Amino acid sequence: MNYQNLKLEMHGRAAVLTVTRPAKLNALNHRTLVELHRAFEALANDDSVRAIVVTGTGEKAFIAGADISEIRDQTPLDARHFSEHGQQLMRRIETMTKPVIAAINGFCLGGGLELALACHIRYASENARLGLPEIKLGIIPGFGGTQRLTRLIGRSRALEMILTGEPVNALEAEKYGIVQGVVDAHEVVEHALSVAQRLASAAPHAVSAILETVDKGLDMPLDQGLGFETARFALCCATEDMREGTAAFLEKRKPAFTGS
Secondary structure: OOOOOEEEEEEOOEEEEEEOOHHHOOOEOHHHHHHHHHHHHHHHOOOOOOEEEEEEOOOOEEEOOEOHHHHOOOOHHHHHHHHHHHHHHHHHHHOOOOOEEEEEOOEEEOHHHHHHHHOOEEEEEOOOEEEOOHHHHOOOOOOOHHHHHHHHHOHHHHHHHHHHOOOEEHHHHHHHOOOOEEEOOOOHHHHHHHHHHHHHOOOHHHHHHHHHHHHHHOOOOHHHHHHHHHHHHHHHOOOHHHHHHHHHHHOOOOOOOOOO
C-alpha cells in the first residue's frame, strides 16, 4: 500500500511506521489520519507482523498535534466528525492484538500525545515535550486525551496538564508514568525497535491474549475480569506454542514460537 504521509519499514517481524510531514512537524491532517487507520488495519491483518513501532520523522517532533489549519474553519458538525474519526483511530491502535510502541522524539502535543497514549508502551527521547495544549486554542482534546491521560496518571495531574496546556519534559513524563523510559534522542527508535523485536519473538497467542485481557478487563468488575482472564488462559493452553514454550523451559533452550 502506498502512503503520502507515512513510511512503513519492516525489521524482521517488527514494523516501524513513521509519520512523514516534517514541514508541519508531522501534524495530523485528515489525510494522515486516514492513512494511519489504513496502515493499522493492514498491519493487524498481516500475520508476518507481530509488533509495531510508531514514530515521527526527524528529531523535532513525534507528532506536534492536529493540523490547526484544518481545524480553524470547521463547523461544529465538522468538528464532531473530526473528533470521532480521530477517536476511532486511537481506539483501533489501543485494541490492536499486536504490541504498539511509541518512540517519541521532540514535540508530542495534542493529537500526537493522544496517539501516543493509545499505544501500549511509550519511550521518549531526552528532548521530548509532551502536552495537551488545546485550551490555548479555546478547545479541548478531542481524540481521547481527557479520558486516557486521566486514567493513566490520575485526575489531578491530568487536570493540571489539560487546564494549563503546559507540556512536561521527558523526565517529568517518566515520573508521571506517561512514558516507560527516557533514552538518547538518537536512540529512541532503535530502543523501541529492540523492544518490539523481543515482543515479536514471543508467543503470538499469549501476546494477543494479554493485550485483550488488559484492555477489556479494565472496563469490567474484578470478578468478571478474573473470569475473562481464566478463559483466555485456558485458550492459550490449547496452543502448540504453549507446548513448545513449556518444553523449551524444561529442556533449557530458547523456544521457537510459530503462532500455532
